[in-house]
Amino acid sequence: MGMTLSEEPESLRIAWEGTELARYVFAPWDARLESPRPYLHPLRTLGGDVVSLYRPHDHVWHKGIAWSLPHVGPANFWGGPTFRRDVGYEQLPNNGTTRHLSFPSVSASSSAVALTEELAWETEQGERWFTEQRSLAFAVVPDAWTLRFATSFTNVSGAEIVIGSPTTAGRPNAGYGGLFWRGPRSFTGGEVLVPGASGGDELMGVRAPWLAFRGQHDDHGRFSTLVFVAAEEPRWFVRSQPFACVCPAPFFDTETPVAPGETLTFRYTVAIADGSPDPAALAALAG
Numbered sequence: 001m002g003m004t005l006s007e008e009p010e011s012l013r014i015a016w017e018g019t020e021l022a023r024y025v026f027a028p029w030d031a032r033l034e035s036p037r038p039y040l041h042p043l044r045t046l047g048g049d050v051v052s053l054y055r056p057h058d059h060v061w062h063k064g065i066a067w068s069l070p071h072v073g074p075a076n077f078w079g080g081p082t083f084r085r086d087v088g089y090e091q092l093p094n095n096g097t098t099r100h101l102s103f104p105s106v107s108a109s110s111s112a113v114a115l116t117e118e119l120a121w122e123t124e125q126g127e128r129w130f131t132e133q134r135s136l137a138f139a140v141v142p143d144a145w146t147l148r149f150a151t152s153f154t155n156v157s158g159a160e161i162v163i164g165s166p167t168t169a170g171r172p173n174a175g176y177g178g179l180f181w182r183g184p185r186s187f188t189g190g191e192v193l194v195p196g197a198s199g200g201d202e203l204m205g206v207r208a209p210w211l212a213f214r215g216q217h218d219d220h221g222r223f224s225t226l227v228f229v230a231a232e233e234p235r236w237f238v239r240s241q242p243f244a245c246v247c248p249a250p251f252f253d254t255e256t257p258v259a260p261g262e263t264l265t266f267r268y269t270v271a272i273a274d275g276s277p278d279p280a281a282l283a284a285l286a287g
Contacts, residue, residue, distance in 0.1 A: 002110030003138065012106075014113050014138045019048050021145055021272075022138060026100040026117065028063075032124065033091075035079035037098035038117075039066035046145060047274040049217055051224050053182045058243070062182040065270070067134070067151055069177045071164040071251070072096070075123050078177065085170035096123045098132070112139040121153065129157040141285045144273035149179055152265040155258045163264075164255040173204050175252030176237040176245075179268050181226070183244030187215025190240050193279045200240035205252065210287075211236045212279035213246050223275055227282040231267040 006013040010027040013020055022040050030036040034055075041064025043052040052064035061068075061079020070078035077096045081089040101118040108114075114137040121130035132153040139146050155161055166174035183190070192200055194208040203211075212227040228236075228246055235252035239245050248268060250256070258264060269286040 003108065003113055003140065005106070005108035005113045007106075012115070016046060016140055016145065019046065020044060021046070022147065024136065025063075026103075030061075030063075030079075032095050032097070033080065034061040035068070035077050035095045035097065037066055037068060037077065038100060038119070039063040040147070041065070043147075043272060045224050045272055045274045046140070046143075047222075049222060049224050049274065050184060051187075051215070051226060051272060053184050056182065056185075056243070059182075062180070062245070065147075065149075065179065065181045067098070067149075067178070068180050069163060069251075070166060071169060071177065072121070072129070073161040073163075075129065077121060083166035083169050083171050083174070093124055096121060096129075112137060114138070127157065129161060130154060131156050141271070143277060144271045144282055144285065146286050147270045147272070148268075149270070150265070150267040152263050154263040155260055158260050160257050160259055162255050162257045163251050165249065165251045165253070167253050168251065168255045174237075175205065175235060175249045176247050177251050178234075178237075178247050178249050178266070179228075180237075180247040181213075181228070181245060181270070183213065183215055183226075183246075184217070185243070186218040187213070187244035188241060190215035190244050192238055192240055194236075195280065201238070203236070203238055205235050205237075207233050207235055209233050210279070210283040211238060211246060211248070212282070213238070213240075213244060214276055214279075215244055225273045225275065225277055225279060225282065227271040227273075227279050227286060229269045229271070229283050229286045
C-alpha cells in the first residue's frame with residue numbers, strides 16, 4: 001500500500017500503510033478573527049500518535065502547523081490581536097487571509113506525495129498584498145516521516161511592506177512568525193533539544209540549524225519526537241511552558257522590508273518520529 005493521497009473539497013489526506021499521517025486543510029472555514037490560512041492537522045507519527053493541536057482555547061488561531069505571520073506591515077496574517085508598542089495586544093480590523101488559489105501539481109506514489117500550491121495574501125479590507133508559491137512533500141525515512149515545506153512569496157501591493165514580529169514591535173522574546181507548530185496539551189513541559197544542548201524555555205531565541213521537541217502522550221505514556229530543520233540557522237521561537245510550540249522565526253528580532261516585486265523564500269523540513277530517537281540523526285536524515 002505504501003503512501004496514499006485522498007482528495008476532498010477542502011483538504012488533502014496523506015496516509016502510510018493505512019495510517020493517516022497528515023491532513024492539509026487548504027480551504028479552511030475559520031472566522032476572520034483567526035486569519036484563515038491553510039494548515040496541517042492532525043499530524044500523526046507512523047505509529048498513529050497525534051502530535052499537533054487544533055484551535056486551543058487559549059489561542060484559537062493556533063492550528064497544527066501553519067505558515068503564519070503576525071506583523072506584515074499593519075496587517076496580521078497570524079490571527080487574533082496585534083501587539084503594539086506602548087499599547088500591548090489590541091484587536092484591530094487587520095486580520096488578513098491567506099487564500100488557496102490552485103494546485104498546479106499534485107503527485108502521489110507508493111513512496112512519496114508532493115504538491116505545489118498557489119495562494120494569495122489578502123488584507124481584511126480585500127487588498128492583495130502578496131502572491132505565494134508553496135510546495136509540500138511527504139516521505140517516509142527510516143523510523144520516521146518527513147514534511148518538506150517551501151514558500152516563495154512576492155510583494156504585489158505596489159508599495160514596500162515591512163515584516164516583523166511582536167519583538168520588533170517592542171515585546172521581548174516574542175519573535176514568533178513563520179512555520180509555527182502547536183503541540184498537544186500533554187507535551188507541556190516537554191524537552192527541547194538543539195546541537196549540544198537540551199532544556200526548555202531557556203532556549204528561546206537560540207540560533208541553531210535544527211531544533212527538536214520531545215513530548216509524552218497521555219493515555220499510553222509513549223513519547224514522540226519532532227525535529228525541525230532550517231535551510232539556514234534561524235533564531236527559534238520555542239516554548240515548553242505553558243504550552244508546547246516551535247517556530248523557526250526569520251523575523252524574530254529584525255524587521256525585513258520587502259520592496260514591490262521582491263520575493264522572499266524559505267525552506268524547512270520537519271521529521272516526525274515515534275519514541276525518543278537521536279535528534280541529530282533525524283536532522284541528518286531530514287536535511
